[in-house]
Amino acid sequence: MSITVVGSVAFDTVETPAGRSERSLAGAATYFSLSASFFTDIRVIAVVGEDFGSAEQAVFDAHRIDTRGIERAPGKSFFWQGSYLDNINEAKTLRTDLNVFAGFEPKIPAAYADSDFLFLANIDPVLQRQVRESMPNVKLVAGDTMNYWIKDHRPALLEVLKGLDVLLINDTEARMLTGNNNLVQAARGVMAFGPRFLVVKHGEYGATLFYGSGKGKTGEQSFRAPALPLEQVVDPTGAGDSFAGGFFGYLASQPELTPGAFRRAMFYGSVMGSFACERFGTERLQQLTRSEIDERFHVFRQLTHLD
């Protein structure tokens, strides 16, 4: 099955204790697409500037990602600069240049209309909703968001949540969305806004999937996947989008959306998130092979299973 993703394709400059990476190919839609491309067919909707050249196009082509929905606009691509020198788990934003992204109006190629799944990466909820409404026939819609939209664009975001099957956010975002510090109560609050499935990411500690009404016994209707204890986090940028790509890409590859498929999807999400952190930017995802992914899936099983 195919996934259409809408989000940013960007360039990032990042400093971490492991070094510095200058203007490398990044953006939520890029991380998501590369990660999900190991599992299923991916189609991207984004906007880039004149600095997106043949080298960048080649990265998408090498993963057979459909880029007909990537609009080329005059000017420069979205640029972000961040530092993890103080805290490897939290980026300090040093600079954000929206550039061509400021006027982004998602245009959906006719060839994308038969997509099975839709992923709304972290962009303005007004645009997320437009894309959602333009693709009424998709079978499953997942989305991401961030603190900025939760805080200052709440009504628009709540409209998006109504149309989502799956929301992927982190602890802080779940708590901000509901004003509730207890994870289980916050999860129930978020799911009351719309999503039937909620993935809450806990950074280096893994992620929890909540499903069902939440009215069962303690611990039922949830599933926890760990993160891999990594000896060196080179660059955590894009780990969440890579998680989403592994999670949603794996789901799209499955004949049926059983509880077992969702559980394995959580593991594939964690697997792809762990790879993303091992090198700067999208470098590790670009060089990854499917057999490395399956090998690491096995490591995750050993890390968590009793037998």
Next chain:
Amino acid sequence: MSITVVGSVAFDTVETPAGRSERSLAGAATYFSLSASFFTDIRVIAVVGEDFGSAEQAVFDAHRIDTRGIERAPGKSFFWQGSYLDNINEAKTLRTDLNVFAGFEPKIPAAYADSDFLFLANIDPVLQRQVRESMPNVKLVAGDTMNYWIKDHRPALLEVLKGLDVLLINDTEARMLTGNNNLVQAARGVMAFGPRFLVVKHGEYGATLFYGSGKGKTGEQSFRAPALPLEQVVDPTGAGDSFAGGFFGYLASQPELTPGAFRRAMFYGSVMGSFACERFGTERLQQLTRSEIDERFHVFRQLTHLD
């Protein structure tokens, strides 16, 4: 097999968003003993004051815990008062009265000499070492410590670590002990001090067991158990000691210390930690049954296993 534990038997006054508990039976050795008593025979070494009466004795008796090593001294028992009103995950200490604990000199009853396992709960490392050296024939020694001993009593603590097979600490303590913020590197640093097994607790996110040389591939030689997503944490006091009791108690109940036994021990640790948080003080552990424990073990399996 039997476990001897040395540590505090105390009274706590605790406030949390769920309410307040006044001078209830607590202390690391109490939480550990009650928790471990569901798995094996427990013997306690501690000191209490005249406020430790028949009601408190009855709690130990009901769990067939050997209290011949609990010395009765003139004066009052160790008292701690703490608040979780600001942060349910971190206690603010409002008052600590050492009382009879200030002059604690552990005395080991002759009847304890044939104990198989030894647990050194969080007390002065000088006392931990004394007890360790007085029981040279035990097969496995585990211990706990805290930030205060790491910061201000490092040489004495390092002597204790040399004699430990298993150390149980939290993230912050692992990082303080080694000055390393990366969990995997910190774990390797701690294990270089002595312990062959290291359990690092991550609060509401679970715990990681490290074993082996740490020189294997990424993710090998470690095991992650989640914490149960709890809808209400009534009182987190003693969750770590209850984890230790479940973990070490289960190990002591096993005929062989296989990797599988350690993995299941991590789950039983998490199970007992989750129960401890459900009511104030040791209340939940006092009323617990073995069948509730096994039922929750099954919930943990569902929470983490793919099939």
